[in-house]
Amino acid sequence: MSPLAAVPLAVAIPVAFFVVLGATLTLIGALGFARLTSFYDRLHAPTLATSWGTGSTIIASALMFSFIDGRVILHEFVIGFCIVLTTPVTLMMLGRAALMRDRAEGSDALPEDMRHNRDPAADTHARD
Amino acid sequence: MSETILTIALGYAQIALALAGCLVGTRILRGPRAQDRVLALDSLYVSIMLLFLVTGMQLGTAFFFEAAMIISIIGFVSSVALAKFLFRGEVIE
Amino acid sequence: MSRLFPHPVLSVALVFLWLMLTRFSLGYLILGTALSLVAGWAYSALHSAKPRIRRWSAIPRLIGTLFLDIIRSNVAVTRLLLTEGRSGRQSAFIRVPLQITSGNSLAVLAIILTATPGTAWVEYETETGILTLHIFDASETDHYHDVIRNTYEPMLMEIFE
Numbered sequence: 119m120s121p122l123a124a125v126p127l128a129v130a131i132p133v134a135f136f137v138v139l140g141a142t143l144t145l146i147g148a149l150g151f152a153r154l155t156s157f158y159d160r161l162h163a164p165t166l167a168t169s170w171g172t173g174s175t176i177i178a179s180a181l182m183f184s185f186i187d188g189r190v191i192l193h194e195f196v197i198g199f200c201i202v203l204t205t206p207v208t209l210m211m212l213g214r215a216a217l218m219r220d221r222a223e224g225s226d227a228l229p230e231d232m233r234h235n236r237d238p239a240a241d242t243h244a245r246d
Numbered sequence: 247m248s249e250t251i252l253t254i255a256l257g258y259a260q261i262a263l264a265l266a267g268c269l270v271g272t273r274i275l276r277g278p279r280a281q282d283r284v285l286a287l288d289s290l291y292v293s294i295m296l297l298f299l300v301t302g303m304q305l306g307t308a309f310f311f312e313a314a315m316i317i318s319i320i321g322f323v324s325s326v327a328l329a330k331f332l333f334r335g336e337v338i339e
Numbered sequence: 340m341s342r343l344f345p346h347p348v349l350s351v352a353l354v355f356l357w358l359m360l361t362r363f364s365l366g367y368l369i370l371g372t373a374l375s376l377v378a379g380w381a382y383s384a385l386h387s388a389k390p391r392i393r394r395w396s397a398i399p400r401l402i403g404t405l406f407l408d409i410i411r412s413n414v415a416v417t418r419l420l421l422t423e424g425r426s427g428r429q430s431a432f433i434r435v436p437l438q439i440t441s442g443n444s445l446a447v448l449a450i451i452l453t454a455t456p457g458t459a460w461v462e463y464e465t466e467t468g469i470l471t472l473h474i475f476d477a478s479e480t481d482h483y484h485d486v487i488r489n490t491y492e493p494m495l496m497e498i499f500e
Contacts, residue, residue, distance in 0.1 A: 143413065146417055153423060153424075158430060158432075158461075161459045161473065162430075162456055162458075162473075165416075165453070165454065165456040165459075166413060166420075169409050169454060170410070170413045193359045196359055196360060202454055210449060210453060228432075229432055
């Protein structure tokens with residue numbers, strides 16, 4: 119018998135709902151990521167996948183395995199914790215790296231008043 | 247009944263996440279700048295991590311969970327290393 | 340006591356993490372506690388400044404606000420992405436002067452703003468205290484000014500400063 123058949127209907131419906139929600143949000147984020155035209159716009163698309171995309175998938179997974187094993191399983195939330203804490207670091211660093219590179223080239227992706235660096239300390243700090 | 251619902255939902259999620267991975271993959275190929283490729287790689291890690299979680303749910307095993315966790319940690323470390331590399335300004339495009 | 344537990348919050352969080360990843364049993368509790376003690380000493384050798392949390396009671400309120408804000412902005416960004424090209428959406432850089440200065444509250448604010456879809460942290464100037472954000476929908480500029488000034492900054496000040 120497949121392990122899926124052991125899940126009661128009252129649990130299967132929320133699990134299915136959360137899985138579909140998470141996958142759809144991730145797909146919409148990826149679609150936007152492929153279609154948006156500027157880098158700073160694209161910086162926003164992955165946050166859909168890392169906020170509720172990941173969130174609802176891990177809720178569904180924790181819910182389903184808790185019923186299959188007959189005990190409360192929370193280790194999926196470790197992934198959520200990791201993703202929530204690490205994505206901002208990656209996105210901030212990429213945003214600042216892009217800003218620095220655009221400034222170095224005088225790119226027209228930036229508005230006029232942001233093309234020069236106001237804070238020389240930030241630049242040397244970033245290069246450490 | 248519950249098996250049918252879950253099979254359909256998990257099958258849909260697998261297709262959607264695989265499609266998301268492909269869309270993000272086109273951005274790795276298209277670029278145009280190095281930071282676009284790094285950001286695309288980071289979101290590819292997240293899509294594949296979610297695909298592993300959903301596959302683990304479909305097969306009813308907990309082994310995929312460990313793989314998903316390792317992907318999420320390694321993805322973070324590699325993205326930060328690549329972003330740090332972009333700060334040096336010596337990237338060949 | 341503070342030599343034995345230099346970072347009590349970090350150590351307790353690590354014990355919980357250890358117990359979440361394994362099955363709960365007395366053996367794992369002892370092993371996890373020992374490991375988190377060693378990790379606490381290692382961390383204090385690396386980074387001696389200790390975050391001081393003044394008010395614990397404000398933390399659940401912050402998490403609740405963040406949770407609702409994430410749901411709200413997920414809906415908004417999803418709608419904008421689906422109507423991309425037809426809605427006339429424009430993105431913008433905005434500059435927000437911040438009152439908070441301590442590293443811990445700035446780090447938490449950075450996590451909050453970046454985890455919420457629709458805002459991305461671009462630059463913070465240490466001398467002037469001005470934060471540059473990139474927002475996905477320029478018509479919500481006033482909303483983000485309001486949320487940062489009147490919701491998150493007072494809460495973070497209450498917790499850390």
